[in-house]
Amino acid sequence: MALHVIVGKGPVGTTTAELLAARGHEVRVLSRSGGPAARLSGPGIEHRRVDAADAGGLTEAARGAAAVYNAVNPAYTRWPVDWPPVAAALIAAAERTGAVLVTMGNLYGYGRPDGVMTPDSPLAATDTKGRVRNRMWADALAAHEAGRIRMSEARAADFVGPQVPPEHSHLVRQLPAVRRGRRAWVVGDPDAPRSWSFLDDVAATLATLGTDERALGRAWHVPSSPPRSQRAAIVDLCAAAGRPAVPVSGIPWPVLRAVAAVSPMMREIVDVRHQFDQPYLMDAAATTETFGLTATPWERVVAATVGAAPPAA
Structure with a gap:
């Protein structure tokens, strides 16, 4: 089993860390406080205090990791300010360590949809938050295509579940x-x-993207009911x-x-x-066909x- 580094200990980071640990992986959770979340402790889970915008700190914490998961959750009103330095630091850490970068994404980048959204739908957002997410995706994809990093992204709809x-x-x-x-x-x-995206299904998708090379270089939708x-x-x-x-x-x-x-x-x-x-x-047929993941009833x-x-x- 391998080391997996989770950046962020909100609902997504916590649930993903629990799942990876349950599967026998070593898990390192990075957060500004460095302390464990209320339910996130036990064998196989380590906590470290690291600022998600600190490329050096992320690099040091991710050395030897198979994958780094971007589960950061900036305040909704601060995306244009907080996301760019965090996204850049994560790309830098992935490049320096060789760890796969798996990003928790959403549907904002598609803008106003013209029908059901798939991972191949145009990223046509005109609002500020959608443009921020699309810039993050474009930068990470460009680094992947240049051979600097290996990456993938999971995109989910509005969350639901007891952890949310x-x-x-x-x-x-x-x-x-x-x-x-x-x-x-x-x-x-x-x-x-x-x-709607059940948080357990979100975590299962992220964990799969971080452990299956078929995921690399593209975005995947979380299977939803x-x-x-x-x-x-x-x-x-x-x-x-x-x-x-x-x-x-x-x-x-x-x-x-x-x-x-x-x-x-x-x-x-x-x-x-x-x-x-x-x-x-949203349509997640590609995720199901490729990895066998299905939505919780x-x-x-x-x-x-x-x-x-x-x-x-």
């Missing part, structure tokens, strides 16, 4: 409404079908929790734009309105998510 905090998921943040039987207010069209609208998904959460279905309404865009005038976070959400006002669907996803939620006060 409410601020990281438009679905998980509805659990208090589900528990209390109150109306759920969502961003965008409640009935637009969407893809059949699409569910926000309304349908919330109704499913209610059923899994043994609660009556709650009413679901979309927050009017004029209200969101008014809030955005004083809220940097809401401005970022309004900037990617296209993710919420039409179908937002939706019923298990909602049951796990509800089961981890605290009861209403």
Whole structure:
């Protein structure tokens, strides 16, 4: 078994580290604090204090590693500032150590989709966050094609699962409404079908990309359950929790734009309105055909998510 280095100990980094350790690998988790996450400790898992933008520190921590996983999660409002130095440092560390660079990506780079998104869909984003992600991808791919590094990227839809905090998921943040039987207010069209990515499936995809050379040089979508609208998904959460279905309404865009005038976070959400006002669907057939990975059944996803939620006060 090999050494795998996880950069970031948020939900993605923690879940991926647990999976790799369970498979018998040596895992080193790098974070600014250097301390273990609440549930991330035990045999085979080491923690080190390293700034993700410090190429020298990353290089030293990744020496001898088979793969380095970019599971960093900058604040949503700081992507243009925080991502470029982190992405550059990770490329430098991968080049200096020979470790495969596996990046946790998303669907922002595609921009407003024209149909179902695949890894071959045009990276046509015009919003700031999508352009940031596309620059990261282009730089890493160029380094790969120049023979400087070996890399791949996993792209996921909106996260769901018991490990995901409410601020990281438009679905998980509805659990208090589900528990209390109150109306759920969502961003965008409640009935637009969407893809959702279960965090266990995200981790399984990342771990596979870091251990299979067939993954190199391209992006892969995380296998996800059949699409569910926000309304349908919330109704499913209610059923899994043994609660009556709650009413679901979309927050009017004029209200969101008014809030955005004083809220940097809401401005970022309004900037990617296209993710919420039409179908937002991904296809992971290539991942399944190549690696045999499949999505966790939706019923298990909602049951796990509800089961981890605290009861209403």
